Amino acid sequence: MIINIRWRDRKMKHRKLMVFILMIAFAFILTACGTSENEGQSSEDQTKEEDQNEDTSVIEHEMGKTEISGTPEKVVALEFSFVDNLASLGVSPVGIADDNDKERIIEPIRKKISDYTSVGTRKQPSLEVISSLQPDLIIADMKRHKDIYDQLSEIAPTIILPSLAADYEGIIDSFETVAKTMGMEEKGQEVLKEHKAKMEELRAKVPEDEDRTVLPAVVADSGYFAHNMESYTGSLLESIGLKNAIQSGDARYNKINLEQVVEFNPDVMFHMSTGDQTVVDEWKNNDLYQDISAVKNDEVYEVDRNMWSRFRGLISSEKILEDAIRYLYE
Structure with missing residues (x-):
């Protein structure tokens, strides 16, 4: 009888030991799975963060x-x-x-x-x-x-x-x-x-010996607004070899009077007219205006102000120069 009890005690202890070992093993598995899952989430989050960084740019302006x-x-x-x-x-x-x-x-x-x-x-x-x-x-x-x-x-x-x-x-x-x-x-x-x-x-369509000076200007009833060599249109024309008549000045866009236009004496004028009546309409009967080289040689051209003045970009630049070359050489 005593032997039987001792045997059962040993058996119970063995079972408890096995249960304890299984519990430890199960806990280890859960911990490993949790760590693996967390590592996977961390990697995924890191990838998302990298993607977001790649999609974000910093623009200096x-x-x-x-x-x-x-x-x-x-x-x-x-x-x-x-x-x-x-x-x-x-x-x-x-x-x-x-x-x-x-x-x-x-x-x-x-x-x-x-x-x-x-x-x-x-x-x-x-x-x-x-x-x-x-x-x-x-x-x-x-x-x-x-x-x-x-x-x-x-x-x-x-x-x-x-x-x-x-x-x-x-x-x-x-x-x-x-x-x-x-x-x-x-x-x-x-x-x-x-x-x-x-x-x-x-540029290849402009003769190398071209020496005429050009003057683009917005012409309105309120005045004559000349664009010098540093203005958008002025610098664009100069980029293909057409020299601007105004090579100096503090402002790129200058309101000038008839006497100043006579002084600059452009060989070609590109007028971006706005309104039904402009200051040039007043000047046409003035001998000073008639003595300007561009006027004497019939090289005053009316151009689209939207194209030549308001728009400034790759497409409009090409169109402006196509217009200028057509007027000057074609």
Whole structure:
């Protein structure tokens, strides 16, 4: 009897030991699985974080730096040059500051973009309308919009670039920044390469011995606004060998009188007329005006102000030079 009891005690102890060992083993398995799961989650989270970092770019512009997450799909352009930039990249903006006049969008650009919402004038775009479009990117001009940069930035990520005060090279720089912001640097370089090739073709059409001076000017009833060699149009014409008549001056856009035009005495004048009556209509009967080389030689040309003055970009640059060469040589 005593032997039997001892045997049962041993058996019970053996069972307890086995249960204890199984419990420890089970706990170890659970811990290992939990660690593996946590490691998997950590790796997945890390991958997501890396992907997010890859999708976020920091764009430097005139007002500092702006973070852009992903690829902007709803873009608002507050200057025509930025519309040109986007159209060159095959992007259609959802909103444009078109001065409440869709006719200001030049035909070559109009063909490349879809319908859009007008957000008012370039000088005073409507923040309410811009906000209603829920953009993920706003592109604004340094000269016109720097004072509302903070308000624009509250609506959407905003970059400020030179446009109104930029020369031709500045416009090229802005295009490259827009391409980078859109995540389209490679395509931007392809577009820019094609543009430069086109510019070389146009330059080749200007004779090497061309020595005439040219003067582009906005002509209105309020005055004669000459564009010097540092202005967008002036520098663009100079880029293919057409020398501007005004090689100095503090301002790129100068309001000048008839006596000053006579002093500069351009051989060719490109007039971007606005309104039914302009100051030139008053000058035409004046002997001083008639004595200007461009007038005497019948080389005063009326050109599209939207194309030659308001739009500044790759597409419009090519069209302006095509116009100039046609007038001068064809």
